Amino acid sequence: MIFSPDAFTASILTVEGIKDASVLLNGPTGCKIYHSFLSDRHFPRGASHDPMAFQGEFYFGQLRVPSTYLDWEDYVEGSLEKLEKLLSTVAEKNNDLLAVINSPGASLIGDDLETALKKSGVSERCFTVDCAGFSLPAPIGFENTGLALLEHLDLKSLSRKENRVNIIGLSILHKHWEGTVAELKKLLSLLGLEVGAVLFADTSVEELKNSSSAACNIVLFPEYGQKIAEWYRERFEIPSVLSPMGVPVGFDATEQLLREVAKCLGIDPSPALNFVRAARKSSYSKLARYHSFSGLPKGTSFSIRAEASFAYPLALWLYSYLGMVPSAVKTLPGGSPKIEASLRAFLIEKGFENAYDREPEYEKVDIAFADGYTLGLLKGLGCCKAGLEICTPSEGYIDFIPKTYMGVEGTLLLLEKIINGIRSSL
Amino acid sequence: MQIAFYGKGGIGKSTVSANLSxxxxxxxxxxxxxxxxxxxDSTRLLLGGRKIPTVLDYLRKTSPDKQSLEGLLFKGFKGAACVETGGPKPGVGCAGRGILSxxxxxxRLGIRDVPLDIVLYDVLGDVVCGGFAVPLRREYADAVFLxxxxxxxxIYAANNILRGIKNFEDSAPRVAGIILNxxxxxxxxxxxxxxSKAVGLxxxxxxxxxxxxxxxxxxxxxxxxxxxxxxNAEIFRELARHVEKIVKxxxxxxxxxxxxxxxxxxLVLGRSPEDNASIFMQREFEKEAGCESGFEEEAGLEGRTIRTINEPEEYLCETCGACKGEAGDASGSGNLSCSDSPRVKPALGKEKVSVLAPSGSGPAILKAPLYGCAFAGAVTATFQVNGALTVLHGPRSCAHIISDALASSFLRSGSFKKTGVKGLEEQALPGLLSVDMEEEDIIFGGLEKLSCRMEEALASGRKLLFVVSTCPSGIIGDDIEKAVLKMKHLYPxxxxxxxxxxxxxxxxxxxxxxxxCKKVAELIDPAVGQEEGLVNIIGERNFSPRDxxxxxxxxxxxxxxxxxxxxxxxxxxxxxSIRDFKKARFNLLxxxxxxxxxxRDYLSEHFGLDFFEHPFPVGFRDSSQWVKALAKSLTLGHNPGPFLEAREQIYRAExxxxxxxxxxxxxxxVSYSQDIGWVLDTVRDLGMELVKVGIRASSFGKDKQLDPLPDDIPLVNNxxxxxxxxxxxxxxxDLVLxxxxxxxxxxxxxxxxxxxxxxxxxxxxxxxxxxxxxxxxLPVVEGWKYDGGEEE
Incomplete structure (x- = not known):
């Protein structure tokens, strides 16, 4: 099913993930209204929903993603006149970095956006994405736009800060991105490391400009960050750490990532590993008590619909750590081929080859892991007893406590949700 | 240096550019x-008559991880590298998008890293759209030959091309001159x-x-x-030497x-200005604009003969003088008197009035915006037909946006439990199927893929399909009606x-x-007769949690x-229920x-239906009127009195x-809309004092036809x-609402x-x-509201 966003949406939210950057959409209101809503939902900037607060020709009552509201005439005559006016309107409002992104329709008319930037005098603080792609997966839109942004910023080579790392490949489209950033910062601080820039989630232009001073880049979602990490390696010889298991979901993957980072920087991973060890111990006693009378969670079945780099470590961990049964694992488009292959090999090796690339709605399981809408559908169809929303689009639950599914905090949250999900469905 | 060759189709651009290469x-x-x-076929003469695979063919046939520049570049005469972009078949797809891609x-494959002295772009015919104009952009063409x-x-095409170039020009000039074939x-x-004299080239x-x-x-x-x-070979050699001069x-x-x-x-046809009505209009326009700058034919150019290679000359713009030697003059562009009107005949009067600014620099007159898109509206309608499949002919972004918008209400309704989920993996939601047009479908036309998707759906047992087109498919001119007709023959x-x-x-x-809705209405069986006691509901919203x-x-x-x-x-x-729509005697909005x-108007006209105009009632008073009017309209002999009295008793007691x-x-x-009668009724029924009603200036609810609020309401607009x-x-x-x-x-x-x-x-x-x-x-201000301010 196509609940997952594509490259166009990912491209917009890449820029919108930067604190002091704004997307200007060269496109119709149909594309604008949705993406304004999405940006505001994933990275809220204003407190009120009152549309009167965001009046103005290009805003349509929404704070984010002003647009040129193209219509048929603009497709015929070109959109530059409107775009130039939009550029000067937005440029007057703040000093944000600006990105003009064409809607799929606008990308067909071949308007020379660069000339519009020049005419509006914003070339230095604005870059363009002529075409984010047609039906391409979200990671491609994220990486391509991210690279265009980095090229535009014209990063300078800076002296290396040995204790500074960047996190690459995290979008505000990812579920619980804020909590993930907090968790990674906490774990890395146990290794004596500070996080410079997070590409691209709640980071600033200044942090991005200083990102070339990092001693190492940590690639979180490989499909979202591998090319960008490669760019840093080529330009600034910054090495990158990429967990072969995908994102750090579960204790094993978390430990592996921490070891890789420590190895890359020649530092001792023990403080962070000890912290993971303590979490393992504390969860052991709870799992043991539950397991002793129920025999669970061993033998409970699960289905997953997520990005490959999340689905693989999750399936691996559910199988190996909790003894759960993979019934259906479907990955989203654009996943890392290497991780996709690892996932397939793992399921075949363990005798669950039928689970690979299987849509969750074809299996009845105890617990499903998917986006909010898929879960709603699965629950409605009776395809799962419990569900855990691990990716977007979200059903709309409003989180007050920052959460993550990664690292120690994330593993504990997963355990809590899985055990209680199974418990309540018995 | 990068050079583009433009000119009318069939004029010999490929021959000229290949010989120059x-x-x-x-x-x-x-x-x-x-x-x-x-x-x-631009590079054929450099390759011994051989046609080479095009970039677009290569991209279609080669997976991205295996693509390389070597697969696209072919060596021709004296090592000249050759590339053909290719494009769609005539009449389908988007050739402009093909050039862009x-x-x-x-x-992406690194053409800029290849050591080259000169790149020549041989471009199709006229600058018909932005895609064909890509080679004109600054990053591609340093110089353009006509x-x-x-x-x-x-000549008309050449002049059009000059217009295209002017649109892309900033400060530096780029036209290299005219090649007469x-x-x-x-x-x-x-x-x-x-x-050449008139355009200064x-x-x-x-x-x-x-x-x-x-x-x-x-x-x-x-x-x-x-x-x-x-x-003739020598002419090209001389042209080559001229190009080398331009490089330097x-x-x-x-x-x-x-x-x-x-x-x-x-100029070219020798048509008298008096013969041409449009000239009158042009002059009127000039008068309006007060444009005095005129173009006088420069005496120095009179009688000038064409040589094989003309040395560039200095042209004098009488108006400002600053355009002398426009070649290489970086300051001239953008100055209206130089770049926009030198060939505009002098106005009759001498009055000095401000001139029109060039495009983009003056106040733009902007049209009223469209809210949302017709694609989303149409899909919202067809999606409501249980068991139907709506095929979304466009890229995945359009499918994602509309499925996200419809998902919440769809899941709340639980209607998917009835319709089943067979073949769900291909659908954005059960009932929505995206064609997922990719780049190649955009370039070469997406009808083939659309047909495949329709056929898959029909072969799997679907019997009712709606096909809705998006902006990209509309822009490239995909004729979905034709594709549907073809499919109807296969699945009658x-x-x-x-x-x-x-x-x-x-x-x-x-x-x-x-x-x-109109398309769905085609499913209504006009022969079905009325049955007593049935009504249809028309136009529910489908987005609100309360629906x-x-x-x-x-x-x-x-x-x-x-x-x-x-x-x-x-x-x-x-x-x-749609087929038997006419069973109902009344239709309620x-x-x-x-x-x-x-x-309402459409259904009335096409099916001769009767409508009950009063929309769903909100509040006690409105509901009473609604029930009375409905009972009266239906002339059922039904007395709503007891029903209403029972409701009133409950309402008053509460x-x-x-x-x-x-x-x-x-x-x-304080409200954006006057559609608040039920709120005001409640205020009164509770014995509260309405001190004022302020209606804010906005467009919300303005499409509704509302009864005016009673005169005794203290109303303030804007x-x-x-x-x-x-x-x-x-x-x-005491209370602000x-x-x-x-x-x-x-x-x-x-x-x-x-x-x-x-x-x-x-x-x-x-x-x-x-x-x-x-x-x-409760407390007038909740505690949390004090936590939102800036830190002191």
Whole structure:
């Protein structure tokens, strides 16, 4: 099913993930209204929903993603006149970095956006994405736009800060991105490391400009960050750490990532590993008590619909750590081929080859892991007893406590949700 | 250096550029020739007559991880590298997008890292759209040659190209000159001379008509290769030397100064201005604009003969003088008197009036925006037909956006439990199937893929399909009606309806919703006869969480009148209920919106239906009127009296529970819309004092036809925040009701919101009464509201 966003949406939210950057959409209101809503939902900037607060020709009552509201005439005559006016309107409002992104329709008319930037005098603080792609997966839109942004910023080579790392490949489209950033910062601080820039989630232009001073880049979602990490390696010889298991979901993957980072920087991973060890111990006693009378969670079945780099470590961990049964694992488009292959090999090796690339709605399981809408559908169809929303689009639950599914905090949250999900469905 | 060759189709651009490439390669230059014509025959003469695979073919056939520049670059005469972008078949897809995609691919694969001295772009015909203009952009073309003959249409095309170049010009000039590829016509040279003078460009080469071109072409070679000693080969060598000069000296380039159409006609066809009505208009326009700058033919250019290679000349713009030697003049562009009007005839009067600014620099006149797109509207309508599949002909982004918008209400409705999930993996939601148009479908046309998707759906047993088009498919001209017709032949029993709204090219969300409803209405069986006691519901919203609850309330009210709902048009409607639509005697409008009124008119006209105009009632008074009017309209002999009395008793009893807390309390109402009669009724029924109603200036709810509020309501239009603050201070209300709750703490007054999507029926106001009665006993400002300010 196509609940997952594509490259166009990912491209917009890449820029919108930067604190002091704004997307200007060269496109119709149909594309604008949705993406304004999405940006505001994933990275809220204003407190009120009152549309009167965001009046103005290009805003349509929404704070984010002003647009040129193209219509048929603009497709015929070109959109530059409107775009130039939009550029000067937005440029007057703040000093944000600006990105003009064409809607799929606008990308067909071949308007020379660069000339519009020049005419509006914003070339230095604005870059363009002529075409984010047609039906391409979200990671491609994220990486391509991210690279265009980095090229535009014209990063300078800076002296290396040995204790500074960047996190690459995290979008505000990812579920619980804020909590993930907090968790990674906490774990890395146990290794004596500070996080410079997070590409691209709640980071600033200044942090991005200083990102070339990092001693190492940590690639979180490989499909979202591998090319960008490669760019840093080529330009600034910054090495990158990429967990072969995908994102750090579960204790094993978390430990592996921490070891890789420590190895890359020649530092001792023990403080962070000890912290993971303590979490393992504390969860052991709870799992043991539950397991002793129920025999669970061993033998409970699960289905997953997520990005490959999340689905693989999750399936691996559910199988190996909790003894759960993979019934259906479907990955989203654009996943890392290497991780996709690892996932397939793992399921075949363990005798669950039928689970690979299987849509969750074809299996009845105890617990499903998917986006909010898929879960709603699965629950409605009776395809799962419990569900855990691990990716977007979200059903709309409003989180007050920052959460993550990664690292120690994330593993504990997963355990809590899985055990209680199974418990309540018995 | 990068050079583009433009000119009318068939004028000989490929021959000229290939011969120039050959001459440059012969002189030791590292050359790349890029053919930008879907015919992909630009480089043939450099390759011994061989056609090479195009960039677009290569991209289609080669997986991204295996693509490399080596697969696209072919070595030709004297090592000249050759590339053909390719394009779609005539009449399908988007050739402009094809050029854009090819250039992007070449850049991605590292063409800029290849050591080259000169890149030549041979571009298709005229600059018909942005895609064809890509080679004109600064990052591609440092210089542009115009290839033309002395025929009017060829010169007309050359002039158009100058317009295209002017659109892309910033400060530096880029036109390298005119290449005359002679057709041997009478007075051809004179016409070109006149044109060259008028546009201020030199004729850098004049190539006489000669049969050795066709002999060389037959051999699949350039003249340089086939007839190296010929006079014409020497012309190309001289042109090559001129190009090399330009490489070293950019002052040999000129600004683009196109003529107006009437000027061109006068100049080339010798048409008298008096013969041409458009000239009158032009002059009137000039008068309006007060444009005094005129173009006088420079005496120095009179009688100038064409040489094989013309040295660039200095042209004098009489108006400002600053344009002397425009070639290489970086300051001239953008100055209207130089670049925009030198060839505009002087106005009759001498009055000095401000001139029109060039495009983009003056105040732009902007049109009223469209809200949403017709694609989304149409899909919202067809999605409501249970068991139907709506095929979304566009890229995945469009499918994602619309499925996200529809998912919440769809999941709330649970209707998927009825329709099943067979083949769900291909669908955006059960009932939506995206064609997922990719780049190649955009370039080559997406109908083939659309047909495949439709066939898959039909082969799997689907019998009812709607096909809705998006902006990209509309822009490239995909004819979905044709594809549907073809599919109907293959599956004659299936019902397939094309809805070619083309995203927002045809209109906004409301328009699309209406178009979608019209197509669904084609399923109505006109032969079905009426049955007593049935009504249809028309135009429910399908987005609000309250939709289903409100329907149930109305259903219950109708039951009280002895009526049943036949069809919900369109809300989770079964095909059978749509087919039997005419069974119902009356049609009830759910909401009085513009699209519902359009739908009402359409259904009335096409099916001769009767409508009950009163929308779903909100509040006690409105509901009473609704029930009375409906009972009267249906002339059932049904007396609604007892039904209404029972409702009134419940309502009064409930109101009396809350009025002790609220009686005499002062209320200020601030709203975007006047559609708040039920709120005001509740205020009155509770014995509260309405101190003022402020209606804010906005477009919300303006499409509704509302009864005016009673005269005794203290109404103020265009109400502002400032007025609100003053009224709170002066009128001292106990409660302020508004569309959105204020976030800044207001110490003296309770605030609450007016429900955006109220519950329908008799008891709507009771929810408010209950809430207000407790609200006034709560703290005026909740603690959290003090936590939002800036830190001190």
């Amino acid at each position: 050959a001459a440059l390669a012969e002189s030791g230059k590292r050359i790349l020739q890029v053919g930008c014509d879907p015919k992909s 090819s250039f992007e691919a070449l850049a 290839v033309t003959s002395g025929e009017f249409m060829a 002679s057709r041997g016509l009478e007075a051809e040279d004179q016409r070109i001379l006149a044109f 030199p004729v850098v080469a004049s190539i006489p008509r000669s049969e050795i071109f066709s002999r060389a072409e037959k051999a699949g070679k350039t003249l340089i290769e086939a007839f190296p000693e010929s006079e 000296d950019r002052s040999l380039l000129y600004h683009a100064r196109p003529l107006e159409d009437w000027e061109l006609e006068e 029993k299936a019902r397939i309806f094309p809805i070619p709204v083309d995203g927002n090219l045809t209109g906004d969300f409301s328009y699309g919703f209406f178009e979608g 289903e609850e409100n329907f149930r309330i109305i259903e219950k009210l109708l039951e009280g009148l002895g009526l049943r709902v036949n069809c919900r048009f369109l809300s989770r409607a079964d095909l059978s 759910a909401y009085n919106s513009l699209e519902n009124r359009m739908l 109101i009396s529970k809350y009025s002790p807390y609220l009686k005499g309390k002062k209320v200020l109402v 109400y502002t925040d400032l007025q609100r603050a003053e009224d709170i201070k002066c009128l001292k209300p 508004s569309g959105y709750a204020p976030l800044i703490p207001e110490e003296d007054v309770h605030c609450d919101t007016i429900p955006f999507s109220p519950k329908v029926g008799f008891m709507s106001g009771l929810e408010l009464a209950k809430r207000w009665s407790t609200l006034l006993r």
